[in-house]
Amino acid sequence: MKRLVIITVGKTHSGKTTFARMLEDKLENSFVMDQDNHAEFIHTYYKKIEPKQGPNTLKHSISKLIVTYAKEQTNLHFIICNSNRTRKDREYLLEELYPEDQFTRILVHFDIPDAVLEGRVKESRRSTTIFRSVTTFENVLIRQQEDKVDDPVEGEADHLFVIKNDQEMSFVIQEIMKLSNSLKRHP
Template identity: 65%
Template structure:
């Protein structure tokens, strides 16, 4: 039987983690996989193993192990919670890890205006132990805003996955969660 994979897409403080936790409570037999948890684990116990520059290959390896284990050893609906703003990265997830024959693939794009995100990061009390090369979330947002000008960082498009939902403000979160729960109920 197919199961769902829900992949969040968006900048820091757009509501991805809050959405993922709320969805996990409403969607029976689901599990959130959040790369921030993997980053915090590495920074707490294995900080010296991290690459100093370039992609965080250690974090990605841990995330890959967790995903592989969940796919092979559980029947959970999977909620993949990280930014996923790169088209190349999403393509890898959708075509290599979460095959169409095994999963109904759902993208949830958080398209929150930058001025709202700026206010959120300025007031943020979130733990910064997830960072490798930034000291606060404002730096992360500035970097993500600059990355938005690159070719590979793109908003998801309609045919990229089986379903695409866009959240433009927090008022839309509950209705998106209910629509995803209904998709699961129709399996």
């Protein structure tokens, strides 16, 4: 049976982690892979070998190891909780790590207005131990607002859902549950 891979796309504080945890509670046989956890682990225990600039290749290596292990050693559905805001990053995930012959691939784009995100980061109590080059989530959001990114489009994955506010999360979770149930009926 094909497994699901649900890949979140969105800026900081858009609700990706909240959504991923809610989905994990509903979707049997699933797990959340969140690179923020890997970044915090590295920053806490391996700060001396953490890359000081450029891509965090150590974090990406740990994430890839976890994905490879879960693919080979489990039958779990994957919930990938990262920003995944560039088309190139998503193509790597969709073509290299989660090919369509093994996975039903779902993108969930959090298209939350910047004004809402600005309010959330000002009130944030999240740990900043995941950071290497910035010091606050406000700085992260400013950088993300300046970045040129490509929003996901229909056809990029098997399914695309767009969340524009927190109330839409439950609907998208219900739709993913329907997809999961259809996989059970048609392996």
